[in-house]
Amino acid sequence: MSDLSSVARRAVEATTGAGATDAEAYVSRESGREVRVHGGEVESLTAATQTGVGVRAWAGHRVGYAYGTDLSDAGVAAIAGRAAEAAAVADEDEFAAPPAPAEIEAVPGLGDPSVAEWDTGRVAELALSVERTALESDPRLVGVEVAIYADAAERVAIASSAGVAGEYESSTCYAYLQALAEGDGARETGLGFGLARGPRGLDPEAIGAEGAQRALAMIGAGKPASRSCPVVLDETVAASFAGLIGGGLSAKAVQRGRSPFAGRLGEEVASSAFVLHDDGRDPQGPASAPFDGEGVPRRRTALIEDGRLRSYLYDTYTANREGTTSTGSAARQGYRSLPSVSTSNLMVAPGTHSLQQLLAEAEEGVYVTDVAGLHSGVNPVTGVFSVGASGRAIRDGQLAEPVREFTIAGELVAMLGAVSAAGAEPRWVPFGGSVSTPPLLIAGLAISGS
Amino acid sequence: MSELIDQAVAERALARALANGGRFAEVFAERRRGQTLAIDESRIESVQSGAEEGAGVRVVDGNTTYFAHVDGLDPAEIERAADEAAAALRAERREPRPLQARQVTPLPIEHRPEDIPAQRKAEMLRELDQRGRAEGAEIAQFTASYAEARRQVAVANSEGLFTGDDRTRVRIGAQAVARRDGTVETGAETLGAHRGFELLEDDPGQIAEQAAAKALTLLDAVPAPSGSMPVVVGGGFGGVLFHEMTGHGLEADHIQKNASVYVGNLGEQVAEPLLNAYDDGRLPGEWGSDAIDDEGQPTQMTQVIEDGRLISYLYDRLTAERDGVASTGNGRRESFRDLPIPRMTNTYIAPGDATPEGMIAEVDRGFYAVSFGGGQVDPATGDFVFGVSEGYLIENGKVTSPCRGATLIGNCLDALAAIDAVGDDFFMKTGICGKGGQKVPVGTGQGHVRVRAMTVGGTER
Numbered sequence: 001m002s003d004l005s006s007v008a009r010r011a012v013e014a015t016t017g018a019g020a021t022d023a024e025a026y027v028s029r030e031s032g033r034e035v036r037v038h039g040g041e042v043e044s045l046t047a048a049t050q051t052g053v054g055v056r057a058w059a060g061h062r063v064g065y066a067y068g069t070d071l072s073d074a075g076v077a078a079i080a081g082r083a084a085e086a087a088a089v090a091d092e093d094e095f096a097a098p099p100a101p102a103e104i105e106a107v108p109g110l111g112d113p114s115v116a117e118w119d120t121g122r123v124a125e126l127a128l129s130v131e132r133t134a135l136e137s138d139p140r141l142v143g144v145e146v147a148i149y150a151d152a153a154e155r156v157a158i159a160s161s162a163g164v165a166g167e168y169e170s171s172t173c174y175a176y177l178q179a180l181a182e183g184d185g186a187r188e189t190g191l192g193f194g195l196a197r198g199p200r201g202l203d204p205e206a207i208g209a210e211g212a213q214r215a216l217a218m219i220g221a222g223k224p225a226s227r228s229c230p231v232v233l234d235e236t237v238a239a240s241f242a243g244l245i246g247g248g249l250s251a252k253a254v255q256r257g258r259s260p261f262a263g264r265l266g267e268e269v270a271s272s273a274f275v276l277h278d279d280g281r282d283p284q285g286p287a288s289a290p291f292d293g294e295g296v297p298r299r300r301t302a303l304i305e306d307g308r309l310r311s312y313l314y315d316t317y318t319a320n321r322e323g324t325t326s327t328g329s330a331a332r333q334g335y336r337s338l339p340s341v342s343t344s345n346l347m348v349a350p351g352t353h354s355l356q357q358l359l360a361e362a363e364e365g366v367y368v369t370d371v372a373g374l375h376s377g378v379n380p381v382t383g384v385f386s387v388g389a390s391g392r393a394i395r396d397g398q399l400a401e402p403v404r405e406f407t408i409a410g411e412l413v414a415m416l417g418a419v420s421a422a423g424a425e426p427r428w429v430p431f432g433g434s435v436s437t438p439p440l441l442i443a444g445l446a447i448s449g450s
Numbered sequence: 451m452s453e454l455i456d457q458a459v460a461e462r463a464l465a466r467a468l469a470n471g472g473r474f475a476e477v478f479a480e481r482r483r484g485q486t487l488a489i490d491e492s493r494i495e496s497v498q499s500g501a502e503e504g505a506g507v508r509v510v511d512g513n514t515t516y517f518a519h520v521d522g523l524d525p526a527e528i529e530r531a532a533d534e535a536a537a538a539l540r541a542e543r544r545e546p547r548p549l550q551a552r553q554v555t556p557l558p559i560e561h562r563p564e565d566i567p568a569q570r571k572a573e574m575l576r577e578l579d580q581r582g583r584a585e586g587a588e589i590a591q592f593t594a595s596y597a598e599a600r601r602q603v604a605v606a607n608s609e610g611l612f613t614g615d616d617r618t619r620v621r622i623g624a625q626a627v628a629r630r631d632g633t634v635e636t637g638a639e640t641l642g643a644h645r646g647f648e649l650l651e652d653d654p655g656q657i658a659e660q661a662a663a664k665a666l667t668l669l670d671a672v673p674a675p676s677g678s679m680p681v682v683v684g685g686g687f688g689g690v691l692f693h694e695m696t697g698h699g700l701e702a703d704h705i706q707k708n709a710s711v712y713v714g715n716l717g718e719q720v721a722e723p724l725l726n727a728y729d730d731g732r733l734p735g736e737w738g739s740d741a742i743d744d745e746g747q748p749t750q751m752t753q754v755i756e757d758g759r760l761i762s763y764l765y766d767r768l769t770a771e772r773d774g775v776a777s778t779g780n781g782r783r784e785s786f787r788d789l790p791i792p793r794m795t796n797t798y799i800a801p802g803d804a805t806p807e808g809m810i811a812e813v814d815r816g817f818y819a820v821s822f823g824g825g826q827v828d829p830a831t832g833d834f835v836f837g838v839s840e841g842y843l844i845e846n847g848k849v850t851s852p853c854r855g856a857t858l859i860g861n862c863l864d865a866l867a868a869i870d871a872v873g874d875d876f877f878m879k880t881g882i883c884g885k886g887g888q889k890v891p892v893g894t895g896q897g898h899v900r901v902r903a904m905t906v907g908g909t910e911r
Binding site: 038039041042043044045046047048049050051052063064065066067068069070078079082083085086087089090091092093120121142143145146178180186187188189223226256257258336338372373375376377378379381382384385386387388390404405406407408409446448449450 | 487490491493494495496497498499500501502503504512513514515516517518519520521522534535537538568569572590591627629634635636674676677678704707708709711787789822823824825826828830831833834835836837839854855856857859860861905906907908
């Protein structure tokens with residue numbers, strides 16, 4: 001048993017010792033680094049270690065939570081005591097109960113040795129190369145606001161008085177840049193990014209080139225005319241919307257009447273071109289793990305297939321409420337948060353269309369490459385949205401002039417019904433959680449521009 | 451501050467941070483305590499408390515910052531972080547100046563929230579729940595939350611500064627969902643301050659009624675219009691408009707990277723002469739106020755726009771050094787795990803002389819945005835977007851139907867120049883602002899403001 005598992009066990013014992021009927025402890029230790037570069041120089045270099053424990057205490061059917069960074073015996077005892085006290089303040093909830101232990105199977109490939117093998121100089125060179133590629137791509141590419149490389153290696157252990165016990169290790173890294181282009185008297189920005197388990201999985205030239213190309217493509221952008229028209233969402237935008245849909249499929253949102261998908265299980269909620277799964281075990285998925293935030297095995301869950309709503313996402317509590325089983329969807333933002341229902345890796349199934357074919361099918365419309373204001377422009381209860389957007393006009397089935405300063409508006413479920421085709425090539429995107437999606441063609445959306 | 455880190459430990463850590471050279475080193479130590487609880491389905495849940503400690507050490511050399519942070523305040527760990535920050539430097543050892551303790555008076559807290567029993571906080575949430583639900587039978591869902599947070603911080607740097615601050619914030623929020631047949635609408639309201647439990651002694655239940663009233667009003671809403679039109683923005687949270695469209699673009703890091711539309715505009719007329727705007731980290735009790743920033747610099751009131759002319763950017767230590775000016779006390783960080791960067795504190799448009807009724811009366815057809823769900827800007831391009839959480843049509847000089855689903859979009863420089871009336875009413879609201887992955891509490895404020903023309907993106911077909 002490692003030291004993390006032994007901290008978890010110690011915390012569980014201290015919490016039941018403090019009067020809780022049941023207890024669960026989640027311990028994580030993370031070491032990470034971040035390199036930010038600007039103008040061919042390293043702007044900042046960060047090395048970080050974080051270790052902490054989060055304790056969930058049950059007093060019968062009341063639940064409380066406490067977390068902290070002090071893992072000494074006295075520190076853990078204090079956290080345990082606060083968790084037990086917090087439980088006493090909560091109201092009874094008959095469905096609140098500790099998860100039962102289940103067989104946990106390892107997920108291979110979650111760690112990449114290159115995180116440890118590449119020294120700081122080498123990952124700094126990777127970030128510099130991202131920036132350099134963008135700057136050298138075109139004279140109109142006038143700068144890079146920031147180029148960043150970051151990685152983290154994490155070890156997680158969980159234990160509970162019900163007999164849950166598990167531990168795993170994983171690593172993730174990413175690099176991105178925000179490139180600046182100038183032309184036609186205006187400045188444009190472009191994002192390029194890559195995700196991998198370790199630095200050897202990143203392609204700095206491709207990341208730099210993507211940022212440059214996105215910024216350059218926006219030069220000379222004007223407002224499109226207000227109308228309703230076909231829209232192609234690129235992978236980053238499709239991922240943002242998939243994330244909103246994933247939020248609405250949380251059983252917690254559904255049970256509390258705060259989801260446009262409430263009461264629609266088994267019903268038609270999308271066109272057959274839109275197929276959605278949640279997969280917490282995909283070896284490529286940044287959010288993959290052998291078990292979720294409360295020790296329940298991660299798994300693959302069909303959410304939308306053949307246009308029908310197949311399942312919601314459940315943690316133990318929401319599953320108890322409906323007499324069903326958890327889908328392994330209890331997520332945590334580290335040891336500081338109570339587990340709550342959330343997507344793991346959302347996967348929009350690829351179709352058969354190349355991007356050219358999607359554009360050709362759209363004929364006249366807009367290719368949306370960026371959206372802004374998702375946190376304020378979407379009503380998660382009703383699914384009504386109106387968000388800022390930018391991208392390219394589609395004319396005669398081809399990409400035409402850049403467009404910006406417009407909104408796209410509609411309603412999430414209606415939009416899913418209007419998905420007329422999915423692209424053939426999915427991509428991992430860090431927006432909307434962790435999402436793998438191809439570009440999507442929507443038959444009609446309201447655009448508000450000039 | 452000495453209870454977080456001993457002067458001798460800080461001095462040793464600074465010496466080790468400069469062991470391989472560097473022109474500046476700093477140790478930032480912090481103790482964070484917090485409690486949150488919520489009510490949902492009329493049940494108290496999500497009762498949580500947190501206790502974290504840690505330290506961050508940075509060394510600056512040339513244009514590069516080296517930073518390491520650790521959990522815990524064990525002196526050996528802090529010194530290890532200092533070694534780690536210094537590890538990549540290759541120059542000659544520098545000696546930090548001896549530390550001189552500088553006392554700071556934290557903002558006054560009358561009733562420490564951690565001394566109030568959690569049951570009393572739960573009772574308050576029950577009251578919010580009852581009052582929110584009592585607003586009408588159409589209130590289908592109601593949730594409310596309570597959060598208190600205390601941050602004790604200490605800053606020691608190689609120039610001899612040794613100071614600290616003790617900050618306590620309390621905030622409550624209410625969210626209501628109203629339902630009538632197939633129509634579902636939401637309303638939200640918050641109340642927060644850099645104060646203790648005294649914030650909640652007046653009548654916290656009001657926000658529950660306000661949130662419920664908003665949701666109920668929206669049940670009668672029509673789809674928002676689309677197109678360019680005059681927009682009157684309400685007071686208080688309307689200030690998020692200025693926060694997004696100007697405040698972020700004035701943060702000196704964006705300026706120095708040529709990633710702001712306000713580059714080169716210092717001293718220029720960017721708005722009508724009726725506009726005056728400030729960032730003020732010293733407003734008593736306000737949500738975005740602190741006694742010092744997270745680099746130990748006293749906070750201050752900084753006028754950024756004077757009679758429509760842009761007169762100052764917002765600086766932290768490093769950006770100020772680069773421009774050869776003094777820091778404006780805007781170096782903030784979310785926690786010891788983050789580097790300080792230029793951030794707003796409380797940002798507002800000062801009251802003008804128009805009346806809200808008067809500026810609305812002059813509009814034939816327009817939009818009245820009372821409050822926003824939030825906003826976002828790309829400072830480099832100036833493109834912004836705001837989600838309107840409560841908005842109305844203006845027809846023939848009168849506020850008429852409520853509208854749902856409206857978003858305001860535009861470009862900063864155009865929209866700022868198009869402000870043609872500023873109201874004499876004024877109040878502040880609380881917000882959480884995200885930048886570079888760091889969230890900090892900010893205040894936004896203004897009276898009613900009218901923008902001559904702005905694009906409203908609605909759902910009307």
